[in-house]
Amino acid sequence: MSDHVKYVDVRDEGTRVDAWMSREIPGESRSRLQQLIKDKCILVNGSAVKTSYRMKTDDEVTIHLPEPEPLNVEPEDIPLDIVYEDHSVIVVNKPRGMVVHPAPGNMSGTLVNALLGHCHDLSGINGVMRPGIVHRIDKETSGLLMVAKTDTAHRSLAAQLKDKTTKREYLALVHGCLPHDEGTIDAPIGRSDKDRKKMMVTDKNSKHAVTHFKVIERFSKYTYVSCRLETGRTHQIRVHMAYIGHPLAGDPKYGPRKTLPIHGQALHAAELGFVHPETNQFMLFHAPLPEDMNQLLIRLRNHEWD
Incomplete structure (x- = not known):
């Protein structure tokens, strides 16, 4: 002490x-x-x-x-939806509701716990709390994540993210009827002054952020869209869609409390592409829409919320 x-x-x-x-x-x-x-x-x-x-x-x-207590992340036998795996990388389809990595006060039940239960050879670049984790998606977002097994793979994947050469496409349900078939949101994102757990579009202490969107299907009060990330800021799609007046369904943090019945924001990382760190081949992966979002689409097509 x-x-x-x-x-x-x-x-x-x-x-x-x-x-x-x-x-x-x-x-x-x-x-x-x-x-x-x-x-x-x-x-x-x-x-x-x-x-x-x-x-x-x-x-x-x-x-x-007090001296900080040493943190030890335990392997756990948690089922994983592994889309691809070799000795360098793993691509996982994360379920909605699962936290990506442990943090003080939440040391179990995370994707990292599950990965350690599956294999022990994960990259150590991000330390004991985030082994192998190159990028994250929110707890209540489902979909694809790339995980590095080796430090060499980690450095390669991180460089691709920095150079904006990865492909990351999301599917989302948003409030309102988008008037444009497609568009680009180029607006810097920083932490909110009023709520440190929220992000916002701001010029103050912010980072460059770009999201491309395209309308897939329109309903009377909601729109089904795809969003492609050019940058990867915290809560980027959630903040950007709210910024243009079309917050994600199921996301009261950035949108209305009255929303579609889903546990978490209606956002799914459906497509992920990157150059393999060893073969230099471009690899593209897809994860089907989760059942909760699929059910919402069926009910919207049946005009339940017109």
Whole structure:
């Protein structure tokens, strides 16, 4: 356990202790700092305080930062839908509802746990928590992911993603009737100022993001579309479609609460293409539409939500 002693400057008079701590220890989340205060790992003038405590000039703050517990990801016997596998790469069709990799507080039941239960030779470039993981899709998005078994494969696949030479096409149901048959959304994406768990189109601390869309089928209140990613930002399709006024069905984070009956956003990574790291051959894979989205299409064609 490491201890630090700091003193409060006159300029910080009246600042909440958790806000003050977030500036003094960059990189730590506000929630973790609040928990440290509650656990009496942060003392002011030798005494425990509440998170609402307001700092006073020359307060002596003693900070006890516990050493992080070593994380160990356990292999689990979880069924996998493996579309392709050789000694370099695995292509997996991930079900909706499965998290891609573990994180503190959610260490089991993930795709990585399942992969480790299937094979032990995964790339170590992304560390113990994300072995083999080159890219991710959201928990409530289904579809294709490429996984690297070797570091050489990992570097090759990551470079292809960076150079925008992979092919990634998604199928989605969105709210509203899209007026254009196809289009391109070129709008930078960054983290929301109001909700750190959300992304948004913004020029502030953002990254270039491009999504191409094409209408497959129109209904009275919804549209079935394909979306091709040119870049791969967090929640990109969800944010971009909401930005043009057509949020994904089943996605109340970015769209209306009243939506189609599906557990998670109606989004499926249906097509994935990349150059094999060893053979240099372009490989293209497809995953059929999951049954939940297929059922929604059947009901839409039967005019259930007109």
